[in-house]
Amino acid sequence: MIEFKDIKKSFGPKLVLDGVSHVMETGKANLIIGSSGSGKTVLQKCLVGLLEPDEGSISYDGMNFIDMTQEHRKELRQQIGMLFQGSALFDSMTVEDNVKFPLDMFTKGNNSTKLKRVNEVLARVNLEGVNKKYPSEISGGMKKRVGIARAIVLTPKYLFCDEPNSGLDPQTSMLIDKLIYEITREFNMTTIINTHDMNSVMEIGDNILYMKDGRKEWTGNSKDIIFSKNIALNEFIFASEFLQDAKNMRMLEAEGKIDPNDIAHQ
Amino acid sequence: MNFFTHFGRYLLMIKGMMSRPENTKLYWKEFMHQCSEIGVGSLGIVSIISIFMGAVSTVQTAYQLVSPLIPLTTIAQIVRDTVILEFAPTLVCIVLAGVVGSKIASELGNMRVSEQIDALEIMGINTKTYLIMPKIAAAILMIPLLVILAMVLGIYGGRLAGTAAGILSTDTFDKGLMDNFKAYNVFFSLMKAYTFAFIISSIPAYYGYYVKGGSLEIGRSSTSSVVVSCVMILLADYVLAALLL
């Protein structure tokens, strides 16, 4: 569980986070959604300590993160996996070496067991046969998946994903969502995902934090979102007419005004 | 930012670099990799400039010493001493500041801008120790070796040019080389080489590690790092000469 209170962060005169508080729950997919520039990436970076918040408190399972010593943070970080928005693969290393790097650095054991683990995670993100390629030789979506593989190779306790499925086709995107969700459940991780993908929100949104202009605007889960009366949220999520229709349909269905079987038969 | 903020942050970087490696084997691998990048990677350019600077100093010394009263062996002595004292350490290190320094700055700058440094940091790795220390250590090991090579090749180049231009025979040159040889000069030159090696690796590392922005800034900081390193080399050159000679 990661709990943070009143996080404030500004860059020069620009206030990016204006007192955000929330609890990220263990064993659930915690989503941070919000339009581009609303401060999702900055919030995630504050949570892991890549940026120091100006104000506020952060605790990891009760441990105060803000006052932690560098040494202690280093230890904690060995239990954190992170996927960066731009993938951040090591471009001097092959795909295989990228994913193997955390294993080499923090685990003992022989090379073949490590390679086995590497191939296992690469298979889980649906990437096979690119082991010997360099990051510059694979597509953006593939880089994302290598980034995910690298983040989960040590099965971290806390997993941070900054837009894991931007730039992926809908099918691969679903696969990645499912994978993240599965491992979150399986290993009881605290997973935090930044996204603006509506499929992810509906499929895996256990605990959603909607941010607007650096503030918490709404929280709830994927079921609540359909019935939410929050105007900003509605405009953000159901941006297209198509989605608006879908939402209305669901609401009518819930109110018992239409029978879902009717729709299926038409 | 002013000079003092930079200098303070530079010192903090050096201090932050001194920590226990998370995994000795990987650090060793990185160190070896840097040794080959810095040492082997610069062999060609160092060889070429050393041979030519030796050759040019023979020809020009001969041109300046026209008096029949001065024995020809003096030419060899002068070439030997200038190559050992100044050309091999200083000139070679200035060139290496361009070759090695810009490589270090742009490599680290690229890693910073593409968040690779953050990715390492988030894994729980001390990035200053992992990325900077092996580079500085490799430079301190390899650059003095390159300077020794430059001394040998420089003198050899002078000897070749001396005979090729018909200025003095190899026998005379070799005899001059033995006259008044002071081992202290070699020691002094190596002191310079160690100092310059530290400058060439740590200053570009600082500029690269703290880059902010995008690819434009990487280029800019790599240029500044080379300029600053060169100035620092010349400054240190003077200070060492004033102190040790």
Ligand SMILES: Nc1ncnc2c1ncn2[C@@H]1O[C@H](COP(=O)(O)OP(=O)(O)OP(=O)(O)O)[C@@H](O)[C@H]1O
């Ligand atoms: N290092 C920085 N320096 C200055 N301003 C920054 C910095 N990083 C982010 N910002 C500003 O903070 C705001 C929020 O940025 P952030 O990257 O968190 O957005 P985001 O919600 O992740 O958007 P996206 O969905 O496009 O990734 C932006 O207005 C951006 O200009």
Ligand SMILES: [Mg+2]
């Ligand atoms: Mg972002």
